[in-house]
Amino acid sequence: MTQPTPIAVAYGDGIGPEIMEATLNIIQAAGANIAIETIEIGEKVYLRGIETGMEHGAWDVLRRTQVFLKAPITTPQGGGYKSLNVTTRKALGLYANVRPSVSYHPFVRTKHPTMDVVIIRENEEDLYAGIEHRQTEQVYQCLKLITRPGSEKVIRYAFEYARAHHRKKVTCFVKDNIMKLTDGLFHKVFDETAAKYPDLENEMWIVDIGAAKLADTPERFDVIVMPNLYGDILSDMAAQIAGSVGLAGSANIGEQCAMFEAIHGSAPRIAGQNRANPSGLMLGAVMMLVHIGQAAVAMRVHNAWLKTIEDGIHTYDIFMDGISRQKVDTTGFAEAVISRLGESPKVLKPVSYEIEQPMALWRKNDHQKKAEKRLVGVDVFLDWDQGSPDDLGASLGQVFVDPLHLRVITNRGIKVWPDGLPETFCTDHWRCRFLGEDGEAVQPSQVVELLKRVGEAGFDNVKTENLYLFDGVPGFSAVHG
Ligand code: NAD
Numbered sequence: 001m002t003q004p005t006p007i008a009v010a011y012g013d014g015i016g017p018e019i020m021e022a023t024l025n026i027i028q029a030a031g032a033n034i035a036i037e038t039i040e041i042g043e044k045v046y047l048r049g050i051e052t053g054m055e056h057g058a059w060d061v062l063r064r065t066q067v068f069l070k071a072p073i074t075t076p077q078g079g080g081y082k083s084l085n086v087t088t089r090k091a092l093g094l095y096a097n098v099r100p101s102v103s104y105h106p107f108v109r110t111k112h113p114t115m116d117v118v119i120i121r122e123n124e125e126d127l128y129a130g131i132e133h134r135q136t137e138q139v140y141q142c143l144k145l146i147t148r149p150g151s152e153k154v155i156r157y158a159f160e161y162a163r164a165h166h167r168k169k170v171t172c173f174v175k176d177n178i179m180k181l182t183d184g185l186f187h188k189v190f191d192e193t194a195a196k197y198p199d200l201e202n203e204m205w206i207v208d209i210g211a212a213k214l215a216d217t218p219e220r221f222d223v224i225v226m227p228n229l230y231g232d233i234l235s236d237m238a239a240q241i242a243g244s245v246g247l248a249g250s251a252n253i254g255e256q257c258a259m260f261e262a263i264h265g266s267a268p269r270i271a272g273q274n275r276a277n278p279s280g281l282m283l284g285a286v287m288m289l290v291h292i293g294q295a296a297v298a299m300r301v302h303n304a305w306l307k308t309i310e311d312g313i314h315t316y317d318i319f320m321d322g323i324s325r326q327k328v329d330t331t332g333f334a335e336a337v338i339s340r341l342g343e344s345p346k347v348l349k350p351v352s353y354e355i356e357q358p359m360a361l362w363r364k365n366d367h368q369k370k371a372e373k374r375l376v377g378v379d380v381f382l383d384w385d386q387g388s389p390d391d392l393g394a395s396l397g398q399v400f401v402d403p404l405h406l407r408v409i410t411n412r413g414i415k416v417w418p419d420g421l422p423e424t425f426c427t428d429h430w431r432c433r434f435l436g437e438d439g440e441a442v443q444p445s446q447v448v449e450l451l452k453r454v455g456e457a458g459f460d461n462v463k464t465e466n467l468y469l470f471d472g473v474p475g476f477s478a479v480h481g
Contacts (some may be wrong), residue, residue, distance in 0.1 A: 004035040005292045012071030013042040014266025015276035020071040022278035022334035023285050029338045030300045033291060037061050042073030042266075046081050050173025063090065068259040069288055071281060072266040085095035085099045086130070089123045094252035094259055095150065096157040097121040097231065098287065100249060101238035104348060104439050107309050108243035114244050115218040118167070121157040122186075123252060125150045128228050135462045136383040139429035146182040146227060151189040153362040157253065158225035160359035161195045170194065173210040173226040173234070183361060186227055189366075207234075207317035224380050236283060239263055246317050247278075249283030251291065255361070260288040274329045277315040279305065282337075285448055295353035302338070302353075306345035308336045377404060377435035377467035378447045379476070383460040385428040393417035399457050401450040403436035415479050429462075433479065439469055 009024070011017040017049040024036070026445030034053070039058040046053045053073065068088075075081055076404030088094065098120055131143040142457060162170050172190040176183035194202035205213065205295055207230045214221060214234060218241065226234065239248035245264050252259040270276055282305065289298035310316075312325030319327050328336060344350040364381055384392060397406045410433075411416040411426040434450060436442050447466065454461050468475045 002031045002033065003066065005070055005294070006035045006037060006065040006291070007056075007067040007288070008039050008065045009036045010039050010041040010058075010068070010070045010073075012070065013044075014268040014271040016042070016071030016073065016266055016309045017279045018272075018330050019262070019272060019276050019278035020069075020231060022330050023069075023282045024335050026278075026305075026337050027285050027289065027297065028283055028299055030297050030304070030341050032294060032297050033088045034292075036422060037065060043072070043076055044098060046076050051080065051082050052087050053081065054088070058088060058301045060093070062088075062257060066257045067292060068257065069281075069285055070259055070261045071261060074268060075365050085441045086128060088259060089252055092254050092257040092259070093299045094254040094257065095122065095124050096161075096251075096253040097123040097235070098161065098251040098253060098262060099231075099235040099239065099241040099248060100283075101235070103242045104247070104306075104309050107312065107314075107348070108247065109320055109323075110241065110243045111239055112218050115238075117214070117218050117221045117238055117242075118161070118165075118223045119231055119235040119238055120154060120161060120223060121149060121235055121479050122154040122226070122227045122228045123231075124228070124229035133463075136428045144179070144182050146185050148185060148189065149364075151186045152193070153227055153255075155186075155193045156188050156362045157359070158223055159193055159200060160361060161388045162200050162223045163197065164355045167200075167222045169203065169222040170197075171202070171210070171221055171224045172204045173207040173224060173230055175207050175230075176203070177206055181226065181475070190225070211237070214238060218242075222460075236263065243276075244318055246315075247283070249280050249285070249287055251284065251287040253291075255363075258288070258291055260284040262290070263446060273314055274331060277317050277328050278330055278334060279315075284465075286432050289315040290353050290355070295355060299351060299353050300341055302343070302351045303344040304337050304340040306348045306350065307340045307343045308333070310345045311336075311340075316328065323408070326397070352358040372472075373475075374439070374441050374469045374472075375444060375447070375466055376442060376469055377407075377433065378450065379455055379465040379467060380432045380434060380451065380455075380461055381463045381465075382430045382432060383428055386429055389416035389420050389426060389430075392430060392432075395457070396454070396459065397454050399450070399459075400434070401446050401453065403440055404434040404442055404446055404450050405436075406432055407435050410479055413477075413480060433467070435467065439472070 011020045037060050040055045052113045082266040100118045103110040127144050129145045134140045158170050174187045176181040176187045239245045248263045250263050261284050286302050314324040410431045415465045
């Protein structure tokens with residue numbers, strides 16, 4: 001027998017310990033060859049004053065084992081506690097969140113009997129960078145960061161996943177009609193990547209209409225890749241319309257490490273009652289077994305589980321009169337799955353994890369050549385409430401350092417000077433764009449001198465953004481209005 005694969009296991013809070021025990025019992029009965037190292041995370045750790053929610057030493061275990069099976073945790077009420085999930089994903093570089101949503105019609109109630117969608121959510125960036133600032137009395141901002149390597153990693157993963165799992169199509173959801181630079185980059189990388197996978201269909205949807213289609217006719221989608229926030233929202237929606245959030249597992253994949261979990265929380269109201277459905281965590285563990293190269297065991301577990309669902313052996317959350325045959329508790333459900341190991345479903349489609357070749361995932365040296373970067377101006381953001389946009393334009397227009405002159409002022413992104421409309425509502429946060437002529441290069445020292453003069457003229461400059469051209473293409477949004 002080969003050496004067991006070391007995995008880190010956290011039992012979590014609420015229903016966590018019950019569903020973890022059931023899950024481990026099932027996969028070990030199926031022959032999972034694993035060596036478990038338990039770590040402590042969650043509420044107790046937070047309440048001990050450790051703000052990450054993970055005991056000291058746990059990071060060493062995670063970095064050594066590189067595989068983490070995690071039960072849900074309870075985040076204590078009140079401020080100051082960092083999200084353990086967000087910290088773990090970012091600290092360990094878990095860039096792809098893989099969330100299958102499958103319906104089990106007619107055994108679990110759903111309006112979408114043939115749904116079988118995998119959402120692959122970018123997991124490290126977007127608005128989840130958590131960089132927020134209050135800048136004026138009225139205005140707060142959150143920085144949305146989309147990077148080329150971040151997009152390349154997750155989009156490449158989506159195509160490799162689709163190919164390895166015999167899927168046909170990869171769809172991208174973005175909002176690049178509005179966020180032309182950030183979501184525009186995600187879209188561009190999607191197109192570049194798709195061109196390398198001619199065997200797979202690809203398509204792009206604006207996220208609003210894409211979400212509507214996904215809620216209405218999920219069967220027309222296969223694998224969908226999207227930035228973090230859209231993926232967070234839509235993957236829960238997809239799991240719910242497939243039948244129940246209680247049935248969905250999820251994988252968080254990084255270059256070195258990976259974490260596997262259920263998508264639901266710690267369900268404190270039913271904790272300690274042996275009632276919870278362990279299926280979500282168990283399906284997360286199935287993804288873990290595939291990841292560590294124990295696909296045959298994964299298949300045994302998954303098919304026995306499908307047979308259990310099809311035989312009508314259900315926990316209370318999916319129990320339906322007329323369809324379910326026996327209501328079982330957590331341990332009863334685990335025993336039912338164990339007793340079916342080696343069997344396959346007859347009505348539901350059996351799963352197969354025959355992955356022919358290892359996925360060719362993104363590596364750090366997959367670099368493009370660097371663009372030529374030229375400074376051409378600066379956006380100066382002011383906290384100002386002394387009058388109309390024309391008043392601001394008239395006085396700030398006196399401040400310049402050749403060739404940098406005030407060209408336009410916007411408020412919440414809409415142009416208000418010159419030639420603004422009196423109807424436009426203005427806050428106390430003004431973006432004042434200083435540019436040279438026709439993409440002419442300016443020196444950083446000229447920007448510094450300009451900012452000095454803006455301050456000397458009595459303006460409250462709350463932030464600046466340098467304006468660059470990259471290979472001649474503006475790296476900043478055009479002004480609307
Ligand atoms: P929840 O997912 O815990 O519960 C939502 C509803 O689904 C509840 O009615 C619950 O009883 C039911 N439910 C969830 N899992 C179930 C299961 N396996 N079997 C049967 N029923 C199940 O969400 P919540 O109530 O919003 O959050 C509770 C706690 O969980 C909070 O502290 C939250 O921060 C935490 N949480 C943790 C994670 C995680 O660790 N990954 C994820 C989400 C929420």
